[in-house]
Amino acid sequence: MKRYKPTPQAAAQIFGAAVLAFLVMPIFAVVPASVNEASFIKIPPETLSLKWYGAFLEDRGWMIALFNSLRVALLTTAIALFIGTLAALGVERLPKRARPFVIGAVLSPLIVPVIMISIALYYVTRSIGLYGTVPGLALGHALLCVPFVLLNVSVSLQRLDPNLARAASGLGARPTYVFRTVTLPAIWPGLASGGVFAFVLSFDEVVISLFIAGYSAKTLPVKLWEQIRVEFTPVAAVASTVILAFTVLLFIATRMSARKRTASSERSQ
Amino acid sequence: MDARQLHGVRFDKVSKSFGEVKALQPLDLEIKPGEFLTLLGPSGSGKTTLLNIVAGFLDPNTGRLIVGDKDVTALPPRLRNIGMVFQNYALFPHMTVAENVAYGLKVRNVRGPALKSRVDEALEMVQLGGYGDRGIDQLSGGQQQRVALARAMVIEPDLLLMDEPLGALDRQLRKQVQLEIRRLHAKAPRTTIYVTHDQEEALVMSDRVAIMRHGEIIQIGTPAELYKKPNSAYIARFLGESNLLPATILHSGNGETSYRIRGYEGNFTVPAANCAENEPGEAQILVRPEALKISQTDENSLRVVVEEAVYLGELTATKVRFADGQEGWLRAMNSPAHSVGDVVRVTWSPEDSRLLPKGDQADN
Numbered sequence: 001m002k003r004y005k006p007t008p009q010a011a012a013q014i015f016g017a018a019v020l021a022f023l024v025m026p027i028f029a030v031v032p033a034s035v036n037e038a039s040f041i042k043i044p045p046e047t048l049s050l051k052w053y054g055a056f057l058e059d060r061g062w063m064i065a066l067f068n069s070l071r072v073a074l075l076t077t078a079i080a081l082f083i084g085t086l087a088a089l090g091v092e093r094l095p096k097r098a099r100p101f102v103i104g105a106v107l108s109p110l111i112v113p114v115i116m117i118s119i120a121l122y123y124v125t126r127s128i129g130l131y132g133t134v135p136g137l138a139l140g141h142a143l144l145c146v147p148f149v150l151l152n153v154s155v156s157l158q159r160l161d162p163n164l165a166r167a168a169s170g171l172g173a174r175p176t177y178v179f180r181t182v183t184l185p186a187i188w189p190g191l192a193s194g195g196v197f198a199f200v201l202s203f204d205e206v207v208i209s210l211f212i213a214g215y216s217a218k219t220l221p222v223k224l225w226e227q228i229r230v231e232f233t234p235v236a237a238v239a240s241t242v243i244l245a246f247t248v249l250l251f252i253a254t255r256m257s258a259r260k261r262t263a264s265s266e267r268s269q
Numbered sequence: 270m271d272a273r274q275l276h277g278v279r280f281d282k283v284s285k286s287f288g289e290v291k292a293l294q295p296l297d298l299e300i301k302p303g304e305f306l307t308l309l310g311p312s313g314s315g316k317t318t319l320l321n322i323v324a325g326f327l328d329p330n331t332g333r334l335i336v337g338d339k340d341v342t343a344l345p346p347r348l349r350n351i352g353m354v355f356q357n358y359a360l361f362p363h364m365t366v367a368e369n370v371a372y373g374l375k376v377r378n379v380r381g382p383a384l385k386s387r388v389d390e391a392l393e394m395v396q397l398g399g400y401g402d403r404g405i406d407q408l409s410g411g412q413q414q415r416v417a418l419a420r421a422m423v424i425e426p427d428l429l430l431m432d433e434p435l436g437a438l439d440r441q442l443r444k445q446v447q448l449e450i451r452r453l454h455a456k457a458p459r460t461t462i463y464v465t466h467d468q469e470e471a472l473v474m475s476d477r478v479a480i481m482r483h484g485e486i487i488q489i490g491t492p493a494e495l496y497k498k499p500n501s502a503y504i505a506r507f508l509g510e511s512n513l514l515p516a517t518i519l520h521s522g523n524g525e526t527s528y529r530i531r532g533y534e535g536n537f538t539v540p541a542a543n544c545a546e547n548e549p550g551e552a553q554i555l556v557r558p559e560a561l562k563i564s565q566t567d568e569n570s571l572r573v574v575v576e577e578a579v580y581l582g583e584l585t586a587t588k589v590r591f592a593d594g595q596e597g598w599l600r601a602m603n604s605p606a607h608s609v610g611d612v613v614r615v616t617w618s619p620e621d622s623r624l625l626p627k628g629d630q631a632d633n
Binding site: 161163164166167168169170171172173174177181182185186 | 324325326345346347348349350351352353355357359360361362363372373376377420421424
């Protein structure tokens with residue numbers, strides 16, 4: 001190693017490290033707090049214990065919230081994948097000049113303050129009987145998730161050789177068969193990462209959920225929020241860790257499958 | 270398989286524009302059943318547009334397209350029974366070689382042992398027997414192109430369409446696959462439209478070549494016709510090397526046309542059959558380098574200065590300069606050695622020359 005000399009690169013690296021530390025800091029707070037023996041939050045924990053995990057699993061309220069969250073997230077993912085993929089396919093067929101307008105319209109829920117969307121959803125779900133239901137929540141979450149599916153699938157579509165679909169239809173395949181056998185396998189990575197985004201966003205969503213979950217469809221983040229307002233117990237840290245674990249596992253899974261894909265396509269080159 | 274019906278193709282005033290751009294001028298063209306027709310032209314000349322209209326990937330603005338005796342203008346690609354080979358192969362990357370070849374057969378409800386035997390047969394045909402289980406990414410470019418060919422031909426298409434299929438291959442491989450395509454065509458003729466910008470490829474492979482430029486077919490004929498009787502200096506330059514000299518047409522009659530060559534005294538003649546231009550006035554005279562010979566007499570000859578002699582193995586190419594300063598070449602098997610600066614006379618027989626319209630000097 002050469003003698004250390006401060007350079008602009010080093011400054012940038014230190015700054016980058018600081019930003020990263022700031023971003024991951026909550027993880028280092030929440031995870032240790034969840035394995036603390038004591039009945040109050042203490043970092044670092046004095047005695048390690050999984051007893052609060054037991055409490056979390058035994059509490060009917062937390063379990064219902066966890067299952068609600070899973071149901072909502074899965075349904076949201078399905079809705080967002082369906083609408084987002086169709087939107088991406090549709091945008092691809094539009095004249096180039098019209099595309100930004102349609103994409104902008106689909107992305108607009110990300111620009112409007114979520115609180116406004118939530119208030120609107122509250123009135124709408126009340127009047128059509130979807131308030132406090134899993135489908136109602138999923139539809140609300142889908143508003144925020146469709147844009148991510150659209151963007152991910154669009155990227156895959158842009159990489160797709162248009163001659164593949166032409167070749168298939170020239171060989172006599174109907175459009176639906178072409179989509180199922182040629183287009184879908186090719187854009188699968190985009191669907192996978194868009195789907196993971198949708199799941200994670202929904203699983204972690206608070207604002208819309210607070211407004212329209214009601215009592216009967218309370219999700220994990222809503223339950224967590226209610227709990228923390230009263231007191232911040234280690235069980236809350238456990239719930240946070242559960243959300244965190246789901247998110248991290250899903251992203252790791254997609255990264256690994258993406259790496260496998262690129263590895264197998266690079267092997268031959 | 271042997272009782273296969275061959276279909277011709279007829280274009281009836283087919284045209285296509287993209288906005289303001291006229292990609293294809295209204296065009297009439299007839300392709301005979303079993304014919305191998307090449308569309309040859311630089312990029313932007315409309316050849317790929319024409320091919321995509323035949324495939325059904327583009328709808329023409331006007332006109333009709335008739336395959337066999339059926340008007341297919343409004344048919345979607347999947348109902349046209351075409352085999353298409355793309356420049357970038359367009360093989361399905363997530364399928365094996367056999368699955369790629371089987372695709373069109375599966376769509377046609379061929380199943381089980383019949384499917385397997387036809388796929389194997391098609392792979393045999395392109396000399397890739399035993400490669401069925403390979404992934405596409407395990408094949409070389411040339412092999413991939415042969416899989417694409419097998420995939421297109423296994424469905425017994427009425428028409429085989431190829432869009433610069435050898436463009437991505439290196440020169441050596443290109444020659445090999447050219448001959449292979451030629452061999453397959455000779456064995457089982459199938460109406461084929463082949464698009465390329467490579468003149469040599471067009472001459473080697475085709476029954477007829479249509480030369481396209483600015484959305485029009487400017488000349489169509491057998492490779493020999495196009496080489497020997499080009500209608501313009503553009504085509505003469507495009508196909509092979511040529512000596513083009515500015516000329517003035519004097520008059521026509523008695524089956525021949527007389528003209529003068531700029532910078533030279535005396536009149537020359539050319540048979541009327543060799544005139545793409547007849548009107549008195551400016552024109553160009555074309556003599557191919559192999560038709561030009563060193564002459565000992567004054568008759569029908571031009572004085573030139575030898576500029577360079579290039580030994581090419583079986584023949585010698587001699588670069589000469591004409592009186593008006595223009596360069597030209599003559600090419601002969603056993604050309605007597607001339608040194609640079611020699612003044613010699615060159616001659617040709619009138620039937621090996623051709624009068625062409627003026628213009629088309631360098632713009633292409």
